[in-house]
Amino acid sequence: MSAMDEISRLFACTGDGIWAVDADYRIVLWNSAAEELLGYAASEAVGQRCHELLKGCTAEGKPFCKAGCAVMEQARRRQPVRCFDLLIAERTGTVRRVNISIVAVPTESDDRPIAALVHLFRPAQERPACPPLLRIRLLGRTEVQRADGSIVKGPLWRRAKVRALLAFLVLHRGQFVHRDAVIEALWPHLDYPAALRNLNTTVYNLR
Template structure:
């Protein structure tokens, strides 16, 4: 169970933990509050070894040129605090044994009822080093095309990505130039297709399947 966070957040993070991908969550002070078994397998650290530590001390993320991307001034946190969608990114991390490991990270913001950032959830998996990829693929972000395994339409995926940014119905409508009623219709269709009962559950399912 996640540590040192309100029970509703802890229960939500516990749901995220049940995935084959590595998962860790951090609070607004950059402290790790959850770390699942897959994360332990990928990076070698047990939850007991990392919970309470600053995420940048554990992950030690670097880009393809070896430049540090993890610090107290984490851009993911800055985006999350502004309730903006945090983009997918590939980073070179370092395992407990000292081995360099390339990981692909998807980040989800957990926002309180007061519209404040409560936690950042990072889902990650090991990937091929970008240097070994064809030039046309190196540094590429998540594809914008519709995943064949997704039951959602392109527009529904767009709405779901905006929901993952913690945008409300009115804000999504303004961004997509559609009415609030149309946004609600899309959200209801998404939940029906994914067989879930809330927008947050829909974001969780889509994140697990890497549709967003």
């Protein structure tokens, strides 16, 4: 029995779509669930390179599937591959988001350690959008609204530098901000030790 026959037998009862590729990234197995999910008949898919057929991309639209892909390289080093989500092209051109699990079929050769890389896939679960924990308004008077609709108030919040620090951090969200940049923006006329003390106090009050 060939390796592909053995793989077909092992996964015959799964409801997942399956495609398997050889060490040259050519599709050698394409099951009926894959036909149903993606629209390609096995006769169309088998023999093609997976990255050329499916054009897999990350959720951000960055190409993921390619010759020398990270998944194959991990498998060649005999490292486990965690399941992951991928955007792939259906036969109609529609992009479908799927969740993929990998099973590597090894050989006994160090020169060619992978006989096949089996991809089991199913439609990915849509992640519910998380409601914002805070709503921050910067135009006009800086205001922070909690998820329950209440507005942040109090003597510490009324301090101008506390609100200014929050606005500065929001405008630089997702970026590394060195404390010297904050000091330069909020306390440009103070000497450094005094400005640093003010920064530490303001951070404490903002928390």
